[in-house]
Amino acid sequence: MEDQLFNLSRFDGRRNETSENMDNPPLRAFFRRLSNECGFVVSPHRFRHTIATNLMSMPDRNLKMAQDLLGHSTPAVTLQYVESDINKVRSVLEQLEVA
Numbered sequence: 001m002e003d004q005l006f007n008l009s010r011f012d013g014r015r016n017e018t019s020e021n022m023d024n025p026p027l028r029a030f031f032r033r034l035s036n037e038c039g040f041v042v043s044p045h046r047f048r049h050t051i052a053t054n055l056m057s058m059p060d061r062n063l064k065m066a067q068d069l070l071g072h073s074t075p076a077v078t079l080q081y082v083e084s085d086i087n088k089v090r091s092v093l094e095q096l097e098v099a
Contacts, residue, residue, distance in 0.1 A: 027044060031044055031047070048070055048081065049081045049083075051066075051069070051070075052066050052070060052078060052081035052082055053081065053083045053085075055069070056082045057085055057088075063075050063078060063079070066078050066081075066082075
């Protein structure tokens with residue numbers, strides 16, 4: 001649980017070597033290739049933000065799980081990563097108009 005999301009040692013077999021540096025050259029190369037495939041820039045930070053938003057949009061959302069996964073010290077920090085789903089906002093507003 002203490003491992004940082006995207007810590008390369010998790011994936012390359014160096015489990016005893018951890019790094020606080022998310023700007024590791026192989027990680028940068030991975031996101032550069034991913035960006036090229038997607039046709040837009042995908043950074044580790046943006047990817048983490050998207051994961052948090054997706055986790056919190058699920059019906060069984062769990063703020064504590066997202067906080068732990070991202071390694072945030074408080075739920076308030078995690079909530080900064082979560083974006084509103086504009087389609088859900090629109091749906092709620094449309095339902096309010098009918099009522």
